[in-house]
Amino acid sequence: xxxGWSARxxxxxxxxxxxxxxxLEFFGHAGKTTFHGxxxxxxxxxLADQFASLGLACSIxxxxxxxxxxxxxxxxxxxxxxxxxxxx
Numbered sequence: 001x002x003x004g005w006s007a008r009x010x011x012x013x014x015x016x017x018x019x020x021x022x023x024l025e026f027f028g029h030a031g032k033t034t035f036h037g038x039x040x041x042x043x044x045x046x047l048a049d050q051f052a053s054l055g056l057a058c059s060i061x062x063x064x065x066x067x068x069x070x071x072x073x074x075x076x077x078x079x080x081x082x083x084x085x086x087x088x
Contacts, residue, residue, distance in 0.1 A: 055079040
């Protein structure tokens, strides 16, 4: 885990990951790892860079507050999808 990040198992199949600029929930969906949460819009590129530095591939969609329109989409190129242990 990179400096400043904390993680905990929040349910049987979900993990909560936090930093001063992000609160994310990771879970398995349709055979892939999905995440949602809150990210400081001014630091979403920093989040993408963090994933890239770990070699993780993902797509990040940034929406306006309260189910607003899509503001930005980033594709993070990496070696693999974010791995998530399934089950207990």
